[in-house]
Amino acid sequence: MTTAPVTKEQLAIHGGTPVRKTLLPYGRQLIDEQDIQAVVDVLRSDWLTTGPRVGEFEEAFAAWVGAKHAVSFSSGTAALHAAAFAAGLKPGDEAITSPMTFAATANCVLYQGATPVFADLSPDTLNLDPEQAAARVTARTKAILPVDYAGHPADLDAILKLADRHGLVVIEDACHALGAEYRGRKVGSLAHMTVFSFHPVKHLTTGEGGMVTTNDAGLAEVLRRFRNHGISSEARQRQSAGQSHYEMVLLGFNYRLTDIGCALGLQQLKKLDRNLARRREIAARYTTEFRKVPGVIPPSVRPDVNPAWHLYPIQVDRARLKGDRGMVFRALRAENIGVNVHYIPVHYHPYYRERFGYRGGEFPIAEAAYERLISLPIFHGMSDHDLEDVIAAVSKVTNHYAN
């Protein structure tokens, strides 16, 4: 067997030296001493859960996004479930959503016994196309769940107008978009309900956690009950009022976020502006660099938004490369760049195929995008050195496969 001489530019996947020695993940949390101290303080206090930190975090969060109410949950998925419940989704109802998302967005409709109906995307943003969504409205449609893909807000004015025309509830899945702005307004009070996640790869973390924001006091009340077994008062209220009586008024869950998580969230919120600025700086640098790299199409941004950059998804330009997405992906992984694919379209998952009979071909824009997408690492704790490694690896790999 003969081996080619190992040169600096030889791809790691072919035996060359990787750009990095250790894997750079696509996303990760940033925790400092203040965060740790805040959690330790809660551990020494009387309330590990349903205590004072919960309300403090919710108020601070609502103020930050500019919404009247914020209700915390044990995860973004629990928050989506609660929003689907509060929207009144039930068996026989339909809710329109994007196939280019994490399965939880559509699953929350199924939790309520309702049917998720996918609609195809706008090719530039890979967000729900309002015209495609309009074409899917039926007499059974009750809600619409746009997803702010990668942190780029969905076309909310068009979606809200459509919802208004048909009396639909808009649940915005903003799990990628904490801090994003749409036409000068922050995501969080634009839809009837807006859902956030505090998983460690997101902009702010509580370990696991989520939030629904709304300007509607009635919805906020239902959301609060739903996360606490459907009980109409909370333990601490009863303790301070000296009462033991409580009533369960709807079928809820235990979806509460702990004081441990909320204390961490409060500290993380203080650093959110700085962390968002860093994500925007990284995205800007990537876009400047990748505009010059043949074979790579950087994500496009509409002029009326300021994205929050949860993800930085490039598309592989098959016309300018010998390899396909899979080859570029594997080569970047070998260089120790922790690339990912967001997302395999939801209707491709075996569960959805089997239950709803999808065969592929239903949503051509989402499906074609999926074949080209690669998420590059982006997180607020990324160093300049990490950033240069990603740029070097993408250039190295696309150079190799350039035709």
Ligand SMILES: *Cc1c(COP(=O)(O)O)cnc(C)c1O
């Ligand atoms: C992260 C995420 C969720 C789920 O949030 P969890 O907190 O992990 O339950 C839902 N939708 C989208 C688009 C997400 O990115």
